[in-house]
Amino acid sequence: QITLKESGPTLVKPTQTLTLTCTFSGFSLSTSGVGVGWIRQPPGKALEWLALIYWNDDKRYSPSLKSRLTITKDTSKNQVVLTMTNMDPVDTATYYCAHVSRAGFEYWGQGTLVTVSS
Amino acid sequence: SSELTQDPAVSVALGQTVRITCQGDSLRSYYASWYQQKPGQAPVLVIYGKNNRPSGIPDRFSGSSSGNTASLTITGAQAEDEADYYCNSRDSSGNHLFGGGTKLTVL
Numbered sequence: 001q002i003t004l005k006e007s008g009p010t011l012v013k014p015t016q017t018l019t020l021t022c023t024f025s026g027f028s029l030s031t032s033g034v035g036v037g038w039i040r041q042p043p044g045k046a047l048e049w050l051a052l053i054y055w056n057d058d059k060r061y062s063p064s065l066k067s068r069l070t071i072t073k074d075t076s077k078n079q080v081v082l083t084m085t086n087m088d089p090v091d092t093a094t095y096y097c098a099h100v101s102r103a104g105f106e107y108w109g110q111g112t113l114v115t116v117s118s
Numbered sequence: 119s120s121e122l123t124q125d126p127a128v129s130v131a132l133g134q135t136v137r138i139t140c141q142g143d144s145l146r147s148y149y150a151s152w153y154q155q156k157p158g159q160a161p162v163l164v165i166y167g168k169n170n171r172p173s174g175i176p177d178r179f180s181g182s183s184s185g186n187t188a189s190l191t192i193t194g195a196q197a198e199d200e201a202d203y204y205c206n207s208r209d210s211s212g213n214h215l216f217g218g219g220t221k222l223t224v225l
Contacts, residue, residue: 104151
């Protein structure tokens with residue numbers, strides 16, 4: 001059974017750096033073809049893909065946010081960490097992590113709401 | 119620029135068939151995947167690849183593609199199918215993108 005869970009602060013101040021951790025079970029990020037991605041969704045708005053890291057440490061970032069994002073993995077801990085710098089109120093959203101396979105974003109975490117406010 | 123375009127809202131009578139479309143240049147080269155999202159819940163993958171359903175997804179959901187357009191068809195829509203539907207694809211750089219979503223209302 002594959003599960004993922006996002007953790008991190010629920011409130012950050014403008015200009016701060018957000019660090020989110022995705023802790024997963026039921027699969028290994030050392031398995032060929034597997035990845036973990038991050039997606040966010042502002043309240044009442046659409047999904048937005050942020051970043052993705054694969055088993056071989058290949059990383060992809062949303063072109064519009066690339067300068068602010070860093071994704072890393074710790075295979076031994078079954079964790080993927082996303083950092084986003086220079087947070088702004090428009091970054092207020094529910095942040096999801098998801099297991100990635102050839103099928104796509106196959107399994108999702110429950111999401112964590114991050115509010116950016118002073 | 120890479121983007122996926124969806125109609126904001128679609129409605130269907132209970133038991134009828136509805137098609138939700140997604141347009142984008144990346145769809146000429148890569149299949150779309152489709153996600154169902156109900157209020158307050160995480161998205162669920164319903165269709166991927168040429169026309170594949172994950173385990174547990176009813177067979178009334180199907181997918182197709184032609185040119186720059188991918189479609190999700192629900193044959194015999196049920197009340198529980200009322201949700202937001204998002205398409206997703208990748209581009210040649212390996213980046214992903216989501217469509218703006220379609221709100222499906224079952225009448």
